[in-house]
Amino acid sequence: MRPYVGAELAILAIGGTLIVGVYLVAVLDRLLGAVVAGAPIRPFALVVDPARSAAQLLVQQRRTTERPDAPGWAFAPALFFGLGALALAMVPLGPNLVVADPATGFVVFSAAIAFVMIAVFLHGWSPNSPFALHGAYRYGAAALSFQIPFLLAMLATALPAQSLSIVDIVRAQETLWNVVREPLGLPIYLIVGVGVSFWGPLNLSDASDLAEGTSVEDSGIGRLLWKVARAGMLVAVAAMGAAGFLGGWWGPLLPGPVWVLVKTLVLLVMLIASGHLLARVRIESFVLVAWAILIPLALLNVFVSGATLL
């Protein structure tokens, strides 16, 4: 039987990480935007601005649409946020420092990523609004395309560990991190990671060319919760990337948990910076690239990492 922490500690750990992480994403997004734009950086404004935006959304009057699916609309952000929390719960800070380490952690994480499709589709479908529905269909097309490369990229990390447990996957990287052992894995994972939280170049479903797509009809706390859930998923993706490809807690000098935080932060900055440095791709091109290039590359990655283990 693998160790699980108690419910209170789990809620405290994951909730605390998500609150800090989501706020950090909001600050980093503004900071990197200012850096890329060459605008003056005012630290106080950067730190306060997310709280101000959140407060503004909290007191904003809520509006609704004609005949929406109200339960689905309310449920979608909660589901999305819960999936981020589920993914984060399996990221180990140390060999025995993890909220949950199911024997099939890799499959649980993949299921959480697959369920994001449902959350986003529900969010775009339920307001009964054309642009929102367009956004939902876009996410469906994009998500079905990046699901297979994502699974294959993650699968390659399970091969050297000979286990589906995330802790075992990190443990197997003691001598050689997966980013070196299988160089194709991390880039594919990051592309998918940007897609899962529909951030930056892969923000197709909530894109400005659709007047914010699935969240076009959101207002007030609903809009705030959706933004929070998106940022939370970005944090979870970065943390899992650090565990799966950057060797998790392994590293010289510093203690293990600090290494996990540093690596997560590096990936988080890369993911957020992509929004300010890269143009948004077109959905048609992305679907073509995903099926025709990413899947063969991911398969190659699996074959190479399998062959090196023989």
Next chain:
Amino acid sequence: MIAGPIVDVAFWLFAIGSVVAGYRVFRTDSMVRAAFYLLASFTGVGGILVLLGAEFLGMVLILMMAGEMLVMAIVMVMFMMNPAGLNPMVMVHQNRIAAGAGIVAFVALAGVGLVGQFPDRPAPEPAAATAQLGTELLGDSMLVFQTAGVALLSTMIGAIAIAGRRGRYGVAEDGSVEPPLQPDEERAR
């Protein structure tokens, strides 16, 4: 094998939730809602599989169903005269046959549950169960699964070839029209 009061509570939550969601599939008036209720029902079944010690099977069920239900919802909306699946529509038809089939299936399954002999041995550890499953898939049952896999793959390639732009009856831009049902029937161009 996991046990304890929390497991019992979880089992009943999953079980009742699955049944209620399954019932709602047929009582709702929208195809997209029906697909989401079906997904909720399957997720409950996946949770029960995890409680039974079949962690891998349960999680894979949940993983696969998420994508499948989304595809199903989109395809249903595409083929039905119901924009976006938000317009109300009746989700049941052929009620007598369906009720008969439902009763027969329920009695048969309940009979198996009541009369059948179940092995009374502790379930293996989740990791061991996953390993056994892998050995089975790539061992004794390999021929069956590979045959099914190749058949499914060729079906998918065929479906894509038919549905593609250069489809079965010519290029889509040229106005591909299927041939008439009667061989001598002239097509009005």
